[in-house]
Every structure is written in C-alpha cells, then in structure tokens.
Amino acid sequence: MTNPTHLSYTAEHEWLETRGDVARVGVTAFATEALGDIVFVELPEVGSKITGGESCGELESTKSVSDIFAPADGEILAINAAVVEDPALINSDPFGAGWLFEVRVSGTPELLDAAAYDALIEE
Amino acid sequence: MTSSAPTPLHEIHQALGASFTDFAGWDMPVRYGSETAEHHAVRTTAGLFDLSHMGEIEVTGPEAGRALDHALVGRPSAIGIGRARYSMICAEDGGIIDDLVVYRLEEERYLVVANASNVHVVAPALTERAEGYDAMVRDASAEWALIAVQGPASAAIVAAVTSLDVSSLRYYAIDAGTVAGVEVLLARTGYTGEDGFEIYCAPSSAAAVWEALTEAGTPHGLVPAGLACRDTLRLEAGMPLYGHELNRDTTPFEAGLGRVVSFDKPEGFVGDAALAVRRDEGPRQVLVGLVAAGRRSPRASYAVVDPATGEEVGTVTSGSPSPTLGHPIAMAFVRPDLAAAGTKVQVDVRGSREDAEIVDLPFYSKK
Secondary structure, three states: OOOOOOOEEOOOOEEEEEEOOEEEEEEOHHHHHHHOOEEEEEOOOOOOEEOOOOEEEEEEEOOOEEEEEOOOOEEEEEEOHHHHHOOHHHHHOOOOOOOOEEEEEOOOOOOEOHHHHHHHHHO | OOOOEEOOOHHHHHHOOOEEEEEOOEEEEEEOOOHHHHHHHHHHOOEEEEOOOOEEEEEEOOOHHHHHHHHOOOOHHHOOOOEEEEEEEEOOOOOEEEEEEEEEEEOOEEEEEEOOOOHHHHHHHHHHHOOOOOOEEEEOHHHOEEEEEEOOOHHHHHHOOEOOOHHHOOOOEEEEEEEOOEEEEEEOOOOOOOOEEEEEEOHHHHHHHHHHHHHHHHHHOOEEOOHHHHHHHHHHOOOOOEOOOEOOOOOOOOOOOHHHOOOOOOOOOOOHHHHHHHHHHOOOOEEEEEEEOOOOOOOOOOEEEOOOOOOEEEEEEEEEEOOOOOOEEEEEEEOHHHOOOOOEEEEEEOOEEEEEEEEOOOOOOOO
C-alpha cells in the first residue's frame, strides 16, 4: 500500500489533507486492513468541538470496534454522509471517497509526513 | 513469547495475500481479502479453510470405547464405525474442559478432535482417564493437517477430486479414501451451518489437497476463507465457541447442550455426579440469542441489563454484525427468568444502553 505524500498522518493511523486551517480527515489503508470490513461508522456532529488525542467517533468492523481519535483540537465543519450510509467506502477508497470529516484546526498539531508514517507502520 | 507456528499451508496463504493472526500458538489466516465476501461465499457457493491448528487425539485398543465413555460426557462406544458425534470433556465439578468431535474410524480406533487451545489439556486428561482400560491415547496433532470445504457447492467440488462416493457420505460420517490421489479421511462435518466437508490428511499432502480443491472449486465460486468469517458463520449458526460460550465455569446445561450428556452409562463418567445435580436443579444462567435494535453490535463481555430495573442480568459471550442478516447478533448468558424469546433487554455498548431482544438460536439455518 502507498501512503500519499501530499497528506499528513498521525500515529493513530489517520490522515489529514490540510488547506489553510481546514483539514479533511480519514483513516489510512493500513488501518482499514487491520480492521477488516467496516460495517458501522459513528462520526462527531457538525459544529461539535473535538480535542486532539481524544476519541471522537468509532469504526466498527465484523471483528472489532476502534475509536476514531481526533487528530487535532478543532470544530467539525462537515462529515462524509456517504461513509455513514456505506461504510465499505472506507475500505475501498480510504484516502479518497472514504474520508470521514472536515475540521477547522486550532493550534498546530504534531503530525507525521508520509515518510515518517511509512517508517512507523514498517515497525 | 515464542513465535506462532506455521501450518503446512503457510506459503500458499502468503501467496494468496492472507492477513495472519496468532490463534492458540498458530499463525493462521484471518482473511484473504474481504471477510464479508468470504462469509457470503460460504453461504452461497463454497469456502476453503485451513484448520490444521485443530488437535487430533487417537484413542485405540480393545477398550477404547469404554475408556472414552468414562472420559467424556457422551457415549462413544455407541458410535457406529464411520460415524461422528459432538461431545464434551468435563471436569469432576461438571465444568467444560473442551468441546470435541469424536469420530469412530474402526472398531478399536477413535479420532478425538479438540480445539487448538485445549489439546494440551485434553490429551493428558484422556491419558489419565484411560488408565486401567486396555486403550492407548496419543496426541497425533502433528500428523494431521485439516482442510475444510464448506458451503452449498462443497459436495460437487469434493466429488470431483475424491475416490469416495460423496453422495453416500451422510452428515456426521467419515470415511478413508483419497483426494487428489493422496490418502485422506473425509468427514461430512463443519462449523459454518452449511453442508460441508472436513478433510484430514498428512501435513506433507496438504498442499496437494488444497490445490486440487481450489482447481475443482473455483468454477463453482469457491474462495479461500479465513478465521474471521469462520467466527461470523458459526455465530449465525448458533454454534458455541470454547472460551466464549463454553468454559471451565460452565456446564453443558448452561450452554443448552444437556442433550450431549449420557447419564445412562453403566460405569458412570468423570463429572457425572456434579452434572446430575445441575440437570436436576436447572441451570443458573441460560445461553440465548440476542438481536440488537440498532447498528452497534454487542460484543463479548458486554453486560446485559434488565431495562425495567437497570440491573445487570447477564453477559454477552460473542457478538458481531451478521453479514447474512445485516444487523448485529450476539449470544449471551442471562438469568433463566429473562431467557424467553421475545424478552426485551438492553446491552451496555461501551457506556450506552442499546435495545436488544432475546431470540431463539440459531440465527440462521440453511434452507
């Protein structure tokens, strides 16, 4: 699997595509392969505040449940209704149509570039 | 921490792109692609499983049947040659040590198949319980690979590669013959709720058997299938899994499997006194099916709650979104007074109470 170089990453296997202070957030292909087929997604509500490092939602697969960790402090601007309707999108296109939410980021979160994330998941 | 052991088919699984997980000390394929697709394949066409982690214990000798009658809750001496029975081995206090499939291969030869996680307990227990009988107990797990073909197309697939007459092999029967030209034991058994076969062969023959079944099965829609879908398949079929529904603190009566206990054996058996008490007093908790009203699935260890009182009345043992049914299903132990189908309960799903209803098992039966 290839982690796109234009994205930033967290150690919790999320990616961020940042434009100004707005970030689109999803989970990486590495995460979806570990989870298996995702069948249920719970996302934060639009307008809610999230706190970096804290759970703000969950991904449920046939085998397990995983928290979605907020990658940064911020306010939720949008959620991807398509993945709530069809969670399999997260498995089939984790870096594209399977995005989860958009957040207005406050502060400067510590993120990894693709090379550092590659190194993390190689371990 | 020792690394987990590869099965004889490990390189084939790697070439197929499997994800692996440690299971009872074995490095087992958990899925090859999508476990949901593998699940649906078993329900509609066929799936091919490597089950070489299972434990095989041979019990032989003139008193092998008598020894097993003493050691297990069932009556293996009454099993016909070439037939199989589901059974259990219990402790003196009635607690379940393992659930087993017992095959009678010959008049004086049985194959006892134990869970991978328990074979190291079951084999010594059988050895100890066979003392004083003219019978030999031998852990032969290293001598057997096990490959399963499960699903509605499995009979046609197996028929294409075996010397045996598949149509005359009944459910829970076993026969010796060949598959792909190598010697096997072919059993019509499984753990998916579908028609299917389990093929025991020498580890050195496993690749040939797997490849022949793949070649014969692919036109029928057969796909390799991992442990992830095996678990959702057995859950839909209401089949217990040791360590979840069955354990040392549970007797066959709690698990709704009192029918496997034979009290009419003239020489008694290990655990009979404790089990008779449990039979007469009734179970302290009952294994039930649960269907969740929402989309969040009850999972093992979550509390079952009485919505009227908020009191904890049971515990989920297994739970998952059901690929076939499209909603979450679970098994749970609950208080006997709340065990009737139709009873409304709640499950504490990570801090929030989710509505659920008790239903009869199984969730799914093949047509």
